[in-house]
Amino acid sequence: MFIGIPAIVVVIAIAASKGKPQNFDREMYWTLFAAAGILSAIGFYFTTKIRTLGLGEYLLSATCTMLVLALFGVSMGCGIAIFTYRRPPLQVKPE
Secondary structure, three states: OOOOHHHHHHHHHHHHHHHOOOOOHHHHHHHHHHHHHHHHHHHHHHHHHOOOOOOHHHHHHHHHHHHHHHHHHHHHHHHHHHHHHOOOOOOOOOO
16 A cells, blocks of 8 residues: 555656657546546545455455555546646657
């Protein structure tokens, strides 16, 4: 959790500063930031409501929580990518 989430954030921010993926722009990063943030908030709410009666429910709750935290990392990475995004350089075709 303490290594995975910051790693996700850094990878997304570095990719945005290099202009990758090619079909993304600031608006797409903003959309992903909002969508992933809302989904992670909803997911976190529901994972806290799982009743852990036995080992199976506990493992389900822990797995869902880790997935929701990873989605939160994607949201934060896209939030930083809004500011670090640079357009990729134009490819000039030789004639």
